[in-house]
Amino acid sequence: MAQPELDQPNGAVATGPATPELTNYTPRYIDIGINLADPIFRGRYHGKSRHPDDLKAVVGRAVEVGCTKLIVTGSSFKSSRDALKLAKEFPGTVFATAGIHPCSSSIFSPSHHKHHDESQSEGEDGDEHTPACDPDPSKPIPDGDGVDLVRSDQIIADLTDLIAKARSSSSSSPELVAFGEFGLDYDRLHYASKEVQLHSFAVQLALAASLKPQLPLFLHSRAAHADFVRLLKEAFGERLERLEKGGVVHSFTGTVEEMRELMELGLYIGVNGCSFKTAENCVVVKEIELSRLMLETDGPWCEVRPSHEGWKYLVEFEAKAKAAAAETVDEPEKPKQQQQQGKKKGQKKEPEVPDRYKVVKKEKWEEGAMVKGRNEPCTIERVARIVAGIKGVSVEEVCEAAWENTVKVFGLDS
Numbered sequence: 552m553a554q555p556e557l558d559q560p561n562g563a564v565a566t567g568p569a570t571p572e573l574t575n576y577t578p579r580y581i582d583i584g585i586n587l588a589d590p591i592f593r594g595r596y597h598g599k600s601r602h603p604d605d606l607k608a609v610v611g612r613a614v615e616v617g618c619t620k621l622i623v624t625g626s627s628f629k630s631s632r633d634a635l636k637l638a639k640e641f642p643g644t645v646f647a648t649a650g651i652h653p654c655s656s657s658i659f660s661p662s663h664h665k666h667h668d669e670s671q672s673e674g675e676d677g678d679e680h681t682p683a684c685d686p687d688p689s690k691p692i693p694d695g696d697g698v699d700l701v702r703s704d705q706i707i708a709d710l711t712d713l714i715a716k717a718r719s720s721s722s723s724s725p726e727l728v729a730f731g732e733f734g735l736d737y738d739r740l741h742y743a744s745k746e747v748q749l750h751s752f753a754v755q756l757a758l759a760a761s762l763k764p765q766l767p768l769f770l771h772s773r774a775a776h777a778d779f780v781r782l783l784k785e786a787f788g789e790r791l792e793r794l795e796k797g798g799v800v801h802s803f804t805g806t807v808e809e810m811r812e813l814m815e816l817g818l819y820i821g822v823n824g825c826s827f828k829t830a831e832n833c834v835v836v837k838e839i840e841l842s843r844l845m846l847e848t849d850g851p852w853c854e855v856r857p858s859h860e861g862w863k864y865l866v867e868f869e870a871k872a873k874a875a876a877a878e879t880v881d882e883p884e885k886p887k888q889q890q891q892q893g894k895k896k897g898q899k900k901e902p903e904v905p906d907r908y909k910v911v912k913k914e915k916w917e918e919g920a921m922v923k924g925r926n927e928p929c930t931i932e933r934v935a936r937i938v939a940g941i942k943g944v945s946v947e948e949v950c951e952a953a954w955e956n957t958v959k960v961f962g963l964d965s
């Protein structure tokens with residue numbers, strides 16, 4: 552695949568191929584939650600084309616930083632199919648999940664007008680974006696509408712069919728590696744009511760439990776912990792003893808107690824930028840056992856921002872890396888060049904946390920640059936560095952633990 556240029560002409564960029572690590576370790580990452588099927592990675596925003604399709608460059612940048620495996624989230628029929636297509640296009644690098652996200656669960660509702668056709672059509676809803684991670688509690692859809700049970704049966708039959716077809720693919724590399732994304736999201740009841748979400752989760756859990764062999768689960772839980780755990784137990788037993796392949800609760804933002812309960816049930820915890828927003832979030836991340844940790848970006852959403860509590864660990868990391876680089880006498884050339892470049896730019900103060908790649912607004916898209924506000928998998932190194940900072944362990948320990956956990960649960964080649 553296309554490898555983007557390392558050296559950007561504009562000095563505003565990056566620190567070259569690798570921000571000096573404190574050891575000689577070369578990190579390796581698996582992004583367990585990346586919404587690469589979102590049209591935004593084809594340059595399409597809300598139905599309008601804003602720049603060329605740069606999906607290959609996005610994958611290229613990921614691979615370049617060491618994120619050599621991407622598990623692309625399927626969150627609806629369309630995105631699950633698109634994720635599976637991407638897995639075919641990038642064998643051994645891209646893998647897919649298939650399921651119906653709580654925010655896409657309105658297809659189970661009687662008031663949903665696209666009804667069962669949605670599960671079949673390819674072209675319709677061509678620019679459906681994945682739901683953003685920010686809650687909007689302002690316009691919840693109330694319960695009371697019930698669920699369309701006839702349509703529900705059809706949806707589950709279609710999903711069963713989609714999974715069976717994906718599993719029978721003759722490709723040498725597995726394409727479908729998990730059931731999901733599915734679960735509950737009570738922060739976002741404006742997409743689907745609680746009763747519809749509960750139904751969607753329950754019927755998909757029943758399907759997941761019936762698969763032979765089962766698939767690992769890619770789960771989403773927001774502000775819904777008690778119901779989430781109750782339904783999991785109803786499907787797989789009090790200790791989830793009938794859950795054959797395990798699962799991960801991704802984009803975790805719950806409490807320490809909730810996280811411990813999930814770990815005790817044998818589940819893994821996925822963290823991304825949304826997991827570091829507040830000091831409370833970071834306390835939770837500190838308590839995640841390395842043996843239960845997975846890393847993700849949830850791009851195009853959930854980027855780490857300077858306003859987030861976790862940002863300070865990136866500042867710390869850069870400061871340490873800089874100090875280590877200054878002490879290195881073996882390689883005086885590169886730092887010098889970079890310093891001179893920095894001086895030429897003169898007026899611009901060097902950011903505390905430099906971007907590895909140039910970042911431009913989508914209106915000013917250019918080849919090799921990232922798009923402002925569109926998170927992508929190459930930023931997973933930030934997630935790993937923040938987790939390491941919070942837990943007070945090395946990036947190597949974080950990366951290796953997450954890699955091993957992910958390879959094991961999703962059955963990937965190491």
Ligand SMILES: [Zn+2]
Nearest residue numbers: 732771801802
């Ligand atoms: Zn999610």
